Amino acid sequence: MNRRLTVAQAIVAFLSNQYSSRDNRERRFFQGCFGIFGHGNVAGMGQALEQDRRLRYYLCRNEQAMVHTAAAFSKASFRLRTLACTTSIGPGATNMITGAALATINRLPVLLLPGDIFARRNVSPVLQQLESPASQDASVNDCFKPVSRYWDRIQRPEQILTALPEAMRVLTSPDNTGAVTLSLPQDVQTEGFDFPEEFLEKRVWTIPRNRCDRAFLITAAEWIRSAKKPLIVAGGGVLYSEAWDALAKFAQQTGIPVCETQAGKGSLPYDHAQQLGAIGVTGTPGANIMAREADLIIGIGARYSDFTTASKTAFQNAEVRFININVAEFDSYKHRALPLTGDARVTLEELSEALAGVRVNSSYQERISEFRDEWEKEVDRIYGIRKDPPITQGQVIGVINEMSHADDVMVCAAGSLPGDLHKLWRTRGPGNYHMEYGYSCMGYEIAGGLGIKMAKPQSDVYVMVGDGSYLMMAQEIVTSVQEGYKLNIVLLDNHGFSSIGGLSRGCGNEGMGTNYRYRQGERYDGELLPVDFQANAASLGAWAVRTRTSEELRNALHEGKKQTRTSVVVVETSYEDRVPGYESWWDVPIAEVSESDTVKRARTEYEKARKKERFLF
Ligand SMILES: Cc1ncc(C[n+]2csc(CCOP(=O)(O)OP(=O)(O)O)c2C)c(N)n1
Numbered sequence: 082m083n084r085r086l087t088v089a090q091a092i093v094a095f096l097s098n099q100y101s102s103r104d105n106r107e108r109r110f111f112q113g114c115f116g117i118f119g120h121g122n123v124a125g126m127g128q129a130l131e132q133d134r135r136l137r138y139y140l141c142r143n144e145q146a147m148v149h150t151a152a153a154f155s156k157a158s159f160r161l162r163t164l165a166c167t168t169s170i171g172p173g174a175t176n177m178i179t180g181a182a183l184a185t186i187n188r189l190p191v192l193l194l195p196g197d198i199f200a201r202r203n204v205s206p207v208l209q210q211l212e213s214p215a216s217q218d219a220s221v222n223d224c225f226k227p228v229s230r231y232w233d234r235i236q237r238p239e240q241i242l243t244a245l246p247e248a249m250r251v252l253t254s255p256d257n258t259g260a261v262t263l264s265l266p267q268d269v270q271t272e273g274f275d276f277p278e279e280f281l282e283k284r285v286w287t288i289p290r291n292r293c294d295r296a297f298l299i300t301a302a303e304w305i306r307s308a309k310k311p312l313i314v315a316g317g318g319v320l321y322s323e324a325w326d327a328l329a330k331f332a333q334q335t336g337i338p339v340c341e342t343q344a345g346k347g348s349l350p351y352d353h354a355q356q357l358g359a360i361g362v363t364g365t366p367g368a369n370i371m372a373r374e375a376d377l378i379i380g381i382g383a384r385y386s387d388f389t390t391a392s393k394t395a396f397q398n399a400e401v402r403f404i405n406i407n408v409a410e411f412d413s414y415k416h417r418a419l420p421l422t423g424d425a426r427v428t429l430e431e432l433s434e435a436l437a438g439v440r441v442n443s444s445y446q447e448r449i450s451e452f453r454d455e456w457e458k459e460v461d462r463i464y465g466i467r468k469d470p471p472i473t474q475g476q477v478i479g480v481i482n483e484m485s486h487a488d489d490v491m492v493c494a495a496g497s498l499p500g501d502l503h504k505l506w507r508t509r510g511p512g513n514y515h516m517e518y519g520y521s522c523m524g525y526e527i528a529g530g531l532g533i534k535m536a537k538p539q540s541d542v543y544v545m546v547g548d549g550s551y552l553m554m555a556q557e558i559v560t561s562v563q564e565g566y567k568l569n570i571v572l573l574d575n576h577g578f579s580s581i582g583g584l585s586r587g588c589g590n591e592g593m594g595t596n597y598r599y600r601q602g603e604r605y606d607g608e609l610l611p612v613d614f615q616a617n618a619a620s621l622g623a624w625a626v627r628t629r630t631s632e633e634l635r636n637a638l639h640e641g642k643k644q645t646r647t648s649v650v651v652v653e654t655s656y657e658d659r660v661p662g663y664e665s666w667w668d669v670p671i672a673e674v675s676e677s678d679t680v681k682r683a684r685t686e687y688e689k690a691r692k693k694e695r696f697l698f
């Protein structure tokens with residue numbers, strides 16, 4: 082039996098009937114489809130979504146933002162669900178490229194359906210078409226290729242019969258997932274075809290828990306047994322595999338300490354006895370000192386970005402070896418590791434069994450406890466700093482952390498906040514800490530917060546956003562109000578880019594372009610720009626208030642919590658007061674040639690520090 086549908090109608094029918102399943106829990110894979118319509122999709126995908134309401138349509142304000150929302154939705158769902166995104170051709174399509182890169186880098190499934198130029202070609206060039214004298218087979222949508230894990234252009238209706246299953250395979254693949262882009266020429270979207278009924282029936286994609294090679298597992302157990310100073314680096318894969326209980330058991334049983342990457346934070350609660358906190362550039366002293374000395378690193382679901390490896394200076398023991406547990410073969414081989422290519426949960430369970438009775442010695446455990454105690458005191462100290470307005474960022478983090486519960490979610494992405502939060506946030510449950518730090522994309526915060534709230538409507542979502550990020554992308558407040566997905570947004574106003582200002586000065590420069598001030602001749606040395614964030618947020622439909630002291634902030638947050646619509650609490654924070662770095666380094670190359678003494682000095686320091694970098698090949 083066939084059903085005559087347009088290509089767009091068949092896509093909507095197909096997507097609404099796809100399910101994922103893991104551990105015998107089944108869920109609809111697509112919660113809905115975001116979209117902004119234009120001539121490139123309104124009569125195709127727009128018509129189909131209007132007619133077939135099984136795939137719920139959501140209107141947003143910006144195409145980049147909707148991809149962030151989809152990525153955050155999938156991250157908060159541990160990659161077991163996502164959202165689709167449809168756009169018009171041209172700028173609507175290319176607006177999604179940043180979102181696609183973010184999703185692919187963070188290994189998060191999102192399905193992108195940009196409109197594309199006519200397959201028929203006779204009316205070219207159409208509005209917004211990129212013309213090429215070299216080929217008629219080129220459009221701006223080709224820009225999605227390097228940032229997509231699967232890319233296709235649908236030139237004939239029957240191509241979706243093979244393209245959509247491929248798209249689903251990649252989206253639900255723990256190893257391969259990321260952005261999937263199906264470019265849909267605007268004429269093809271509307272073409273009718275007799276699609277087989279079976280193609281449109283319910284289909285369940287079972288997400289596997291692959292097991293690693295048996296011999297490698299035995300070797301890994303031997304390596305762990307003989308290690309004197311083992312350390313676990315927990316990455317995002319622990320959370321995506323829902324392996325937190327298996328990790329807690331493994332760490333408890335073996336006594337091996339655990340530190341966490343940005344994506345892996347929350348793998349253990351902050352008060353777990355083996356928890357050393359953040360590792361790397363934005364790490365804690367305990368994690369970084371123990372990483373430096375470790376003779377065995379067990380990386381679990383970690384990509385080893387430069388923030389985690391402190392630009393390859395984190396692991397200084399000449400004898401250090403790596404065991405990498407990772408669903409992706411690509412990651413499991415990093416640092417010449419013994420590759421346990423497989424799912425984090427089952428691999429940890431198997432390792433626990435293989436290591437029954439094996440435990441680190443008691444002096445190693447004491448060291449962990451000492452580092453833990455010292456670090457908790459340091460967090461208390463930073464949370465407890467009392468300063469006249471403008472208050473410190475550490476104080477703000479403390480206030481929000483103390484208010485929030487294990488099921489709530491704190492979301493952030495860029496600026497000076499990620500580093501401070503990585504160190505200071507006391508994570509109480511998996512998913513409680515949601516940091517987008519693969520792409521660290523300014524503008525993810527509010528759009529991402531919306532996706533989290535859609536995935537976890539019962540939880541309070543706290544969006545922490547700098548003034549720079551807010552000015553880049555705040556418009557999805559309107560969408561949150563429209564959809565009744567309430568966000569608790571805290572906007573930290575330090576009048577510019579504190580992070581990059583600090584970095585600029587650290588590189589011997591003067592912080593050009595990092596303050597929001599009036600121009601005075603060649604410099605931005607004038608008065609602060611009078612941006613009224615409270616009025617701005619209120620104008621978008623939010624309940625908004627401005628605060629200065631931490632008491633005012635606390636009261637406003639409680640008041641904001643009572644509101645039914647999205648609240649924005651603006652708090653002025655100090656540009657200068659920063660949480661220090663601990664026992665780490667980040668490679669940001671400094672000018673080798675300069676007339677400035679401060680740059681020259683920074684370069685000398687830089688050359689010295691770089692000597693610690695290792696080639697872990
Ligand atoms: C889209 C994007 N553009 C540029 C950057 C580089 N960048 C990182 S942090 C930052 C400034 C962030 O300012 P703000 O949100 O006010 O946070 P603050 O540094 O003041 O904490 C910039 C420009 C980025 N991460 N993302």
Ligand SMILES: [Mg+2]
Nearest residue numbers: 547548549577
């Ligand atoms: Mg700022």
